[in-house]
Amino acid sequence: MKESLKSRSQVLMAFLNRGRTPYFVCIGLIILGFALVYGSPRSIPGFLVFVFAASSIYWLKMNRAIQLALAVFLAVVLVPILGARNLFYLEVVFQIAVFSALALGLNIVVGFSGLLNFGYMAFYAVGAYLWAFFGSQQPYLLHSTVTSKALNTPFFLAADWFYLFIFLGVIVAAILGLILGLPVLRVRGDYLAVITLAFGEIVRQLANNLDKPLNFTNGPQGITPIQRPTMPEGVLNLFNQVVQPVVGHRVTDNQAYNILFYLIALLVVVAVIVVTYRLDDSKVGRAWTAIREDELSAGAMGINANKLKLGAFAVGASFAGAMGVLFAASRTFVSPETFTFLQSVGVLTMVILGGIGSITGVVVGATVVTLLNIQVLQSFSLYLSQLRQSDAVFLGFHWKNLSNQLDPTKYQRLIFGIVLVLMMIYRPAGLLPAARRKRELGGDPEGGDVEGKEA
Amino acid sequence: MRLPMGWRNLRQILLPIGQTVVFVTGAGAICSAVMLLLALVFRGSGADQALQATQGVGILTYTFNSLPQVLIDGMTIGFVYAAIALGYTMVYGVLQFINFAHSEIFALGAFCGVESLIALNKMGLLAQASTLAAFMYLGLALLVGMASAGGMAVLVERVAYRPLRNSPTLVALISAIGVSFALQDLIRLTESLTTGQFYRVIPTFGNFDERINLFRIGSKVVDIQVKSVVVIVAAVLMLVALNYVVGSTKVGKAIRAVAQDKNTAALMGINVNAMISLTFLVGGALGGAAGVMYALKFTRIDPFVGFMPGIKAFAAAVLGGIGNLTGALLGGMVLGMIESFAGAYLGTYTMGAFGAEYKDMVAFLILIVVIVFRPNGLLGEHVSQKA
Numbered sequence: 001m002k003e004s005l006k007s008r009s010q011v012l013m014a015f016l017n018r019g020r021t022p023y024f025v026c027i028g029l030i031i032l033g034f035a036l037v038y039g040s041p042r043s044i045p046g047f048l049v050f051v052f053a054a055s056s057i058y059w060l061k062m063n064r065a066i067q068l069a070l071a072v073f074l075a076v077v078l079v080p081i082l083g084a085r086n087l088f089y090l091e092v093v094f095q096i097a098v099f100s101a102l103a104l105g106l107n108i109v110v111g112f113s114g115l116l117n118f119g120y121m122a123f124y125a126v127g128a129y130l131w132a133f134f135g136s137q138q139p140y141l142l143h144s145t146v147t148s149k150a151l152n153t154p155f156f157l158a159a160d161w162f163y164l165f166i167f168l169g170v171i172v173a174a175i176l177g178l179i180l181g182l183p184v185l186r187v188r189g190d191y192l193a194v195i196t197l198a199f200g201e202i203v204r205q206l207a208n209n210l211d212k213p214l215n216f217t218n219g220p221q222g223i224t225p226i227q228r229p230t231m232p233e234g235v236l237n238l239f240n241q242v243v244q245p246v247v248g249h250r251v252t253d254n255q256a257y258n259i260l261f262y263l264i265a266l267l268v269v270v271a272v273i274v275v276t277y278r279l280d281d282s283k284v285g286r287a288w289t290a291i292r293e294d295e296l297s298a299g300a301m302g303i304n305a306n307k308l309k310l311g312a313f314a315v316g317a318s319f320a321g322a323m324g325v326l327f328a329a330s331r332t333f334v335s336p337e338t339f340t341f342l343q344s345v346g347v348l349t350m351v352i353l354g355g356i357g358s359i360t361g362v363v364v365g366a367t368v369v370t371l372l373n374i375q376v377l378q379s380f381s382l383y384l385s386q387l388r389q390s391d392a393v394f395l396g397f398h399w400k401n402l403s404n405q406l407d408p409t410k411y412q413r414l415i416f417g418i419v420l421v422l423m424m425i426y427r428p429a430g431l432l433p434a435a436r437r438k439r440e441l442g443g444d445p446e447g448g449d450v451e452g453k454e455a
Numbered sequence: 456m457r458l459p460m461g462w463r464n465l466r467q468i469l470l471p472i473g474q475t476v477v478f479v480t481g482a483g484a485i486c487s488a489v490m491l492l493l494a495l496v497f498r499g500s501g502a503d504q505a506l507q508a509t510q511g512v513g514i515l516t517y518t519f520n521s522l523p524q525v526l527i528d529g530m531t532i533g534f535v536y537a538a539i540a541l542g543y544t545m546v547y548g549v550l551q552f553i554n555f556a557h558s559e560i561f562a563l564g565a566f567c568g569v570e571s572l573i574a575l576n577k578m579g580l581l582a583q584a585s586t587l588a589a590f591m592y593l594g595l596a597l598l599v600g601m602a603s604a605g606g607m608a609v610l611v612e613r614v615a616y617r618p619l620r621n622s623p624t625l626v627a628l629i630s631a632i633g634v635s636f637a638l639q640d641l642i643r644l645t646e647s648l649t650t651g652q653f654y655r656v657i658p659t660f661g662n663f664d665e666r667i668n669l670f671r672i673g674s675k676v677v678d679i680q681v682k683s684v685v686v687i688v689a690a691v692l693m694l695v696a697l698n699y700v701v702g703s704t705k706v707g708k709a710i711r712a713v714a715q716d717k718n719t720a721a722l723m724g725i726n727v728n729a730m731i732s733l734t735f736l737v738g739g740a741l742g743g744a745a746g747v748m749y750a751l752k753f754t755r756i757d758p759f760v761g762f763m764p765g766i767k768a769f770a771a772a773v774l775g776g777i778g779n780l781t782g783a784l785l786g787g788m789v790l791g792m793i794e795s796f797a798g799a800y801l802g803t804y805t806m807g808a809f810g811a812e813y814k815d816m817v818a819f820l821i822l823i824v825v826i827v828f829r830p831n832g833l834l835g836e837h838v839s840q841k842a
Binding site for chain 2: 201212421
C-alpha cells in the first residue's frame with residue numbers, strides 16, 4: 001500500500017515536472033489561489049490553496065531565476081495586496097515569518113549542533129525588550145512606579161533608530177547567547193536542556209520583576225507604547241495610487257504599517273535562510289554536525305568544540321534577537337507573558353515537526369504550527385461557538401449544552417504535547433527530514449545516541 | 456539469623472528518621488548561621504535604620520526573632536519538595552532519564568485528592584466531621600491522589616517512554632515534555648468541562664487551619680499550622696516506607712538491580728519492565744501524595760500548579776545528587792530552607808528593591824550553579840544506595 005502510494009506520487013511528480021508543465025501548473029495555482037483569496041477574503045480553503053501555490057514554487061522543478069522571480073512577485077506584490085484586503089492574512093504571514101526565523105535559529109542550536117535549548121524565548125525577549133526600552137518613554141520612567149497610562153514625555157529615541165536596533169538586537173542576543181553558552185559548555189544532554197530552561201525562566205522572571213528598584217521593564221504590565229519606524233514620506237500615497245483600484249479601498253496608515261512590518265520580517269527571514277544555508281554545508285556547519293554526532297571524535301579531528309558550541313549558541317540567539325526587535329515594534333507592546341516556556345516549546349515543536357536539522361522542514365514546521373495556532377484552531381473555536389448558539393442536535397446531544405470552556409484555541413499545550421510525543425515515537429526525524437538525519441535516525445535505532453548520556 | 460534480620464529492618468526504619476533529623480537541623484542551622492552573620496554585616500546599614508524606624512528593632516533582633524517561623528516554613532515546604540524529588544530521582548536512577556512529566560503527575564494527584572474531598576464535602580461529610588474523621592478523610596484523599604498519580608505515571612511510561620527506551624536521551628526528554636504539556640491541558644479540559652472553572656480550592660474541614668503555639672520569643676509567638684504538622688508527618692512516614700521497601704525487601708533489591716544493570720538483572724530472572732513500571736508507580740504515588748499535601752498547604756490549585764514545584768524539586772534532586780534517595784531528601788530540605796529564607800529576608804535586607812518574588816529565581820540559580828559546578832550533587836556518586 002505504502003509502496004504503491006510512493007510510486008504513484010513519483011509518477012505524478014514526473015508528470016508535473018515534464019517540459020513546460022511546471023510553469024503552467026505553478027502560475028495556474030498562483031492565479032487560482034490569488035483569485036480565491038481575492039474573491040472571498042475570509043475563506044480558509046482559498047487561503048490554503050494560496051499557501052499550496054506558494055509552496056509549489058519551491059517543489060516544482062523550474063528554472064532558478066524564474067522560481068526566484070515568481071517567489072519575489074508573490075511575496076512582494078500579491079501578498080501585500082491580499083493583506084490590504086484582509087489584514088488577518090497579513091498577520092498570519094507575518095507570524096509565519098517571525099516563527100520561521102525563530103525556528104531556524106533554534107534549529108542551528110538543536111538541529112545542527114545537537115544542543116537542546118528550552119530557553120530560546122529568552123533571546124527573543126531580550127531583543128524585544130531592547131527596543132521596547134529604548135524605543136518608548138521607559139528611560140524617563142526609571143524612577144517612577146509601574147504605570148499603564150501613556151505619558152506626555154517625548155519618546156527617548158527617534159523612531160528610525162529602529163533599523164539600527166535590529167542589528168543591535170542581533171549583537172546583544174548573540175552576546176547573551178555567549179554568556180549562556182560559557183558556563184554550560186561542560187554540560188551535555190538532558191542537563192543542558194534543564195539549564196537552558198532555568199535560564200529562560202530567569203530571564204522571564206527578570207522581565208516580570210525589574211520594575212524596581214529601577215523601573216526597567218514596567219513589570220507584568222509590560223511596556224507600551226513602543227515606537228514604529230516612520231513610514232517613508234509619500235510611499236503610502238504612491239502605494240494607494242497604484243493599488244487602490246485592486247484593493248478596493250484606501251489603504252490606511254495602520255494597514256500600511258502591517259505591510260511594512262511584513263516586508264521587514266520577510267527581509268529578515270530571507271537573510272536568516274541564506275545564512276543558515278551557507279552555514280549548513282560550510283566548514284562550521286560540518287563541524288557542528290561532527291560535534292553533534294560525537295564530541296570526542298570531533299575533538300580528535302582537531303575541531304575546537306567549545307568555540308563552535310559557543311558559536312552555535314550565538315548565531316541561534318542572534319536570529320531571535322533581531323526578530324524580537326521587530327516584534328516589539330510591530331506590536332507596540334511587550335510583556336513577559338509572550339516569552340513563556342510554552343512559547344519556547346512551541347518553537348521546538350515547529351523544529352521537530354518539520355524535521356530537525358532540515359531548513360525546508362523547519363520553515364514548513366513553523367508554517368504548519370502557526371497556521372494551526374492562529375487559523376485552524378480559531379476557526380474551529382468559532383465553529384463550535386456557532387454550533388453552541390444553534391439549536392442543532394447531534395446523536396441526541398444538544399450543542400447548546402456544550403460547555404463554553406471547550407475552546408480549542410486555549411488548548412495549544414495539548415496539541416503541542418501530543419504532536420511532540422507522536423513525532424518522537426513515529427517520526428523522530430520530522431515530516432521533511434534532513435538528508436543526513438534521515439540516514440542516521442532511520443537506519444539503526446541503537447546507533448543514534450548522538451548527545452551522550454549525561455554531563 | 457532471625458534477630459540480625461530484624462535488626463537490619465529496624466535499622467532501615469531508624470536510619471532515614473535519623474537522616475531526616477540531621478538534614479533538617481543541619482540545613483536549618485547553617486542557613487540560620489549565615490543569616491545571623493549577614494545580619495551582623497548589615498548592622499547600621501540603610502535596611503537596619505529602616506527597620507528601626509518602622510518596627511523599633513534592629514536588624515539583628517528582627518532576624519533572630521523571625522528565625523524559628525522561617526525555619527518551620529522552610530522545613531514544611533522542604534518536605535514537599537523532597538517527596539516530589541524522590542519521584543525524579545527514582546526514575547533517573549533506573550532509566551537515567553528526566554521524567555519531565557513528573558510535575559504534572561504531581562498536579563494530577565493534587566487534583567484527584569482535592570476532587571475526592573470536594574465530593575465528600577458535597578455529601579455533607581466534611582462539614583460535621585470530628586477531628587478523627589477529618590484525618591481519615593484526608594488520608595483517603597491522600598490515597599486517592601497517590602493511586603491516580605501512580606497509575607498515570609505507569610500509563611505515561613507505557614505509552615510515551617517505553618517505545619523510546621533505546622532512543623537518544625533527548626528524544627525521550629522531548630517526549631516527556633510533550634506528555635507534560637498534554638497532561639496540563641487534559642487536566643484543565645476535564646476540570647473546566649465539569650464545572651466551568653479550571654482551578655479548585657480545597658474545602659475547609661477539620662482543624663487543619665488551626666495554629667499550635669509552640670513558644671514565644673519576646674512578644675512574638677512562634678506557631679505551626681496543624682496542616683504543616685500533617686505534611687511533615689506524612690512526608691516522613693512515606694520516606695521511611697520508601698527506604699524500607701527499596702532497602703530491605705526483595706522487590707526493592709530487584710529495583711536496585713535494574714538500576715545497576717538492566718541486562719544482568721534480566722538474566723537473574725528479574726522482570727525489568729515490571730520493575731520499571733513499579734518504579735514509576737512508586738515515584739508517581741509519592742508525587743501524588745505530595746500534590747495533595749501541597750493543595751492542603753496552599754489551598755488553591757490549578758492545572759499549571761506542578762511546573763514551579765516540579766522544577767524546584769528537580770533542582771532539589773540534582774542538588775542532592777540525582778539517582779540518590781537520601782540526596783533527594785537533603786536537596787529538598789536545603790532548597791526549602793533557602794527559599795524560605797530568601798522569601799522572608801530578601802525584601803527586608805535590600806529595602807524592598809528585591810522582594811520575595813525573587814525566591815523562584817533563587818531555585819533556578821541554584822539549579823544552574825549545581826549542574827555547572829557539581830553535576831553529581833552534594834552527596835556525589837559515591838553513595839552506594841541508588842534506587
